[in-house]
Amino acid sequence: MALRVVVTGAAGQIAYSLLYSIAKGDVFGINQEVELVLLDIPPMMSVLDGVVMELQDCALPLVKKTVATADPNEAFKACDAVIMVGAMPRKEGMERKDLLKANAKIFEGQGKALNDFAKKTVKVLVVGNPANTNCVLTLRSAPSIPAANFTCLTRLDLNRAQAQVASRLGRPCESVRNLIIWGNHSSTQFPDAAHGNVVGADGSVTSVYDAVKDDAWLTGEFVKTVQTRGSAVIKARKLSSAMSAAKAIGDHMRDWWFGTKENEWVSMGVLSDGTKYGIPKDIVYSMPVKIGADKSWSVVDGLSISDFAQEKMDITAKELLEEKDMAIKFLSSA
Secondary structure, eight states: OOEEEEEESTTSHHHHHHHHHHHHTTTTOTTOOEEEEEEOOGGGHHHHHHHHHHHHHTTOTTEEEEEEESOHHHHTTTOSEEEEOOOOOOOTTOOHHHHHHHHHHHHHHHHHHHHHHSOTTOEEEEOSSSHHHHHHHHHHTOTTSOGGGEEEOOHHHHHHHHHHHHHHHTOOGGGEEOOEEEBOSSTTOEEEOTTOEEEOTTSOEEEHHHHHOOHHHHHTHHHHHHHTHHHHHHHHHSSOOOHHHHHHHHHHHHHHHHOOOTTOOEEEEEEOOSOSTTOOTTSEEEEEEEEOTTSOEEEOOOOOOOHHHHHHHHHHHHHHHHHHHHHHTTSTTO
């Protein structure tokens, strides 16, 4: 049976890089047929028609149907997976509260449509920024769907961190494992290498700190580089990350669908229950998770947290609490 996969903001540049990967089987499996549902706002429908044409012209055997719509109710009907890329971008002169207010309206509306029309087993990935807070707004607006079915994207930050360490060591990216992104997908996030390891060419496993042999870099330049990488990309190409964001979305959803490898974890923004690592309850906070074959995730327990790390984790938690408190005021149900 074909999976019904919805991508919002489907006329945008991230979706343009993402849709081909989904359609050819890189995300949900090389034998999994898909129905692609492309959702965007009415002014973008002519662009979306062009995207549909291109998908058709790819002649990909896994795509059984492609639908373009501006109606969330139609888009989310009986859907299996939703990738929420679309969001109001921050414009020049726009204050933070203006951005949160605009996105509250979007994600509350889409959350209600999910609540009313999606399968209760739907898996929802929020990408549009501020992703963590938009994820909170969406899940609050869809109370009939388990909160664990909502996550936000911090895999791009994790991929960036992995690439930085691999480059520093001259090793392939896949040899660097179990780094962690804590907190918000913003410049307050904390890229943590303390529990990471590196697989050598001979198969030996070494901690990242022992392999790099430069603690100052791992707690200084490495952290700052990952925190500000999005801004650096915008400065260089005059556009935000698209290709790398699409790759990260694919990585996130593939791991959610098929599970993580033994003794490995990934970072995802998930709803905190208030019992792990001093993270406040009811914010969506990036944490290390393991994912089972049944698509259920669990936060990795028992990691030691240094005073340095705790300070960084508390800073990003404070920002998320402030964002959430401000955004919730803009919900119609508030």
